[in-house]
Amino acid sequence: MLVKNMSESKIPRELHLKIAKEKHEQLLTIMKELDIDCWIIFARSTMSIPDPIMELVVVGDIVWKSAFIFTLKDSKLTKTALVGNYDVINEEGKAIWDKVIGYKEGITEPFKKYIDEINPKKIALNYSTDDVTSDGLTYGMFMIISEILSDHKKKFTSAEKIIQKLRGRKSKVEIALVTKACELTKEIYANIGSQIKVGMTETEIQRMFHDEMDKLRVVESWQRNSCPTVDAGPDKEIGHAGPRPDGKVQKGHTLHYDFGVKLHGYCSDIQRMFFFGKEEEIPEELIHAFETVHGAITIAAEFIKPGVKGYEVDKIARDYVLERGYEEYGHALGHQVGTKAHDGGALLGPLWEKYRDIPKGLVEENMIFTLELNVKTKNYGYVSLEEDIVVTKEGCKFLIPRQEKFITIE
Amino acid sequence: MLVKNMSESKIPRELHLKIAKEKHEQLLTIMKELDIDCWIIFARSTMSIPDPIMELVVVGDIVWKSAFIFTLKDSKLTKTALVGNYDVINEEGKAIWDKVIGYKEGITEPFKKYIDEINPKKIALNYSTDDVTSDGLTYGMFMIISEILSDHKKKFTSAEKIIQKLRGRKSKVEIALVTKACELTKEIYANIGSQIKVGMTETEIQRMFHDEMDKLRVVESWQRNSCPTVDAGPDKEIGHAGPRPDGKVQKGHTLHYDFGVKLHGYCSDIQRMFFFGKEEEIPEELIHAFETVHGAITIAAEFIKPGVKGYEVDKIARDYVLERGYEEYGHALGHQVGTKAHDGGALLGPLWEKYRDIPKGLVEENMIFTLELNVKTKNYGYVSLEEDIVVTKEGCKFLIPRQEKFITIE
Secondary structure, three states: OHHHHHHHOOOOHHHHHHHHHHHHHHHHHHHHHHOOOEEEEEEOOOOOOOOOOHHHHOOOOOOOOEEEEEEEEOOEEEEEEEEEHHHHHHHHHHOOOOEEEEEOOOOHHHHHHHHHHHOOOOEEEOOOOOOHHHOOOEHHHHHHHHHHOHHHHHHEEEOHHHHHHHHHOOOHHHHHHHHHHHHHHHHHHHHHHOOOOOOOEHHHHHHHHHHHHHHOOOEEOOOHHHOOEEEEOOOOOOOOOOOOOOOEOOOOOEEEEEEOEEEOOEEOOEEEEEEEOOHHHOOHHHHHHHHHHHHHHHHHHHHOOOOOEHHHHHHHHHHHHHHOOOOOOOOOOEOEOOOOOOOOOOOEOOOOHHHOOHHHOEOOOOOEEEEEEEEEOOOOOEEEEEEEEEEOOOOEEEOOOOOOOOEEEO | OHHHHHHHOOOOHHHHHHHHHHHHHHHHHHHHHHOOOEEEEEEOOOOOOOOOOHHHHOOOOOOOOEEEEEEEEOOEEEEEEEEEHHHHHHHHHHOOOOEEEEEOOOOHHHHHHHHHHHOOOOEEEOOOOOOHHHOOOEHHHHHHHHHHOHHHHHHEEEOHHHHHHHHHOOOHHHHHHHHHHHHHHHHHHHHHHOOOOOOOEHHHHHHHHHHHHHHOOOEEOOOHHHOOEEEEOOOOOOOOOOOOOOOEOOOOOEEEEEEOEEEOOEEOOEEEEEEEOOHHHOOHHHHHHHHHHHHHHHHHHHHOOOOOEHHHHHHHHHHHHHHOOOOOOOOOOEOEOOOOOOOOOOOEOOOOHHHOOHHHOEOOOOOEEEEEEEEEOOOOOEEEEEEEEEEOOOOEEEOOOOOOOOEEEO
């Protein structure tokens, strides 16, 4: 049973290989769209430093220096794994490669030979200043591949557009998995809601979440000590901070969580707000703040659709918050969710330096985003909500019912 | 209990921060030795792409672009964390930094200002062509830091020597943790030994290991589907390959495992060989092979001590194997073990292309290495053993008793 528990946090192998096959199929279309005829994932010891895209197109770890080479020629995609001899059996067993080539002493010669023969027009590599999940190539590995493929160095280009489309365009299986993670998150919220009492500390409440996760055999979407964040009362800055052992739930105060679970490798990321007291006791100030956050999510959800740009969606919510008299929130309105809680690619964010060009990315069908923001009240701290949506042909759909008002606990 | 199980695979936070403090103390000596006055760990979203050294000197993940800056001046080490505003509380709570600086919109300005003021002679960054665990800086992040610190770019140098010494010089706490992981590995081997029967498949046997790990609340040292590797009989190539559902244990055959567990974040990595039959039934060919592998480990263990080079230790074992009439093994004789099963730094390996300059590294006191090799027999497949040792002032010590002969199962 323990084994089962632990493995349910990961994608079961058969499902994982199925997703990889779906992604390989998408890749043919994407590489054509982008007019890139060669993409190389160049990695080593991925247990120590994983390249985030490998879980979607390679599946599992490799030890020795390896090159996973996707080449497009005459509308046909060829997929080759060039790996250390000890990794050959593993790669062949996956049945996702057209060719598996092993080497013993060094990758240089077979790698150079293979690329010389193909002689591609472009070579996309996994580096990106803007998008974390497209930046899996380390600088040391970049130096090595620059040396091996020195004759082709001018062809090097960032693979970020390939990776963003590949991660962003969720398959049916992927949407189903994120939705299921959201449903389990909702279930945990409901279970916790019935157990919480005035006087409990943030630390105690977080422990309850962890117990519920273990019961349902799921793991945290991000680092456990801040998943969930638990913010009781008005005195805490909202952030990725751990719970306070002396932060207690009190009557007349709010309670806020930022929480997500991972099931079969796919994440949820949802925030909820509680109020301790009767519904009619909620102060006007809190209601106004809640309606502002809720309203901003509503207009963003009504606006978003394939073809709009990330920063346009953020702006409509941000302007709304400012109009309603609050300070603007200090982060992006929404990020993508997938195998990572922050799944990279197009971001619904403002054009701030730290987001680089990412908010200029296009929203596409089947992308899954969070819609999240907070406003600060004078006397009651922050009010913050977060929902998960999937972009449809015409607009978007909430993956699970959204929060419509404070959940009250007496 | 489930919570406990899962958290025991990780280092408990207090212990983790204690190790970080030990490492910060070592750093003062190391940076003096290497005459490097500034080391910067530059990272973002380490849940997606971790920099392997961060677990030892930073502890925990960060979301926004962050710079962890160690500067040496007048024999004093100053430790500064420059992080996104949402990560400030987390960093301050660790009490391992002299200064925590937060930023909201972008890291460029405060980062540039801080480094301009220090104006170091050298700036060590985490890139390395040779050493995986020193290569945590991605190429995208290298481009960003090159832009921010463009006035200092000529000072950039690889931090691999800092990192190798920091990882390699195990503290007392670290040696105790690896030893404990080895002892639990031994316990699991013993428990499995009493359950195995002729006719079982590799897949069944691997499942038994996973059950034992769960009972002892430890996790695998490397990817679960090949931890342990289980190799029954003569037909399988030794490697990091998964178990075969049709690979059965038979009388007169050998059984081989490569296995390790992680306890509180520290790994073991040990191979053992079994024979199915009575001791007197072990074929001469297998005994000769076992004695060769065992003997090679013995002479390597007798040779190793602080000051020798990695490839010298490998050579003495490799030559012995060749002298005894076998093909040489296709890998290094030993790698370091720590928070990773392959912990980086000096390697006891041959001077092959794939190992680059790593085997030229010096062996130092308190480094923990594996000693491992295999030979191939004509009729019975591979014989392979692996032990874990710690380097002492005068030589080395096996962390747990080594395997002296085939373990027989009738």
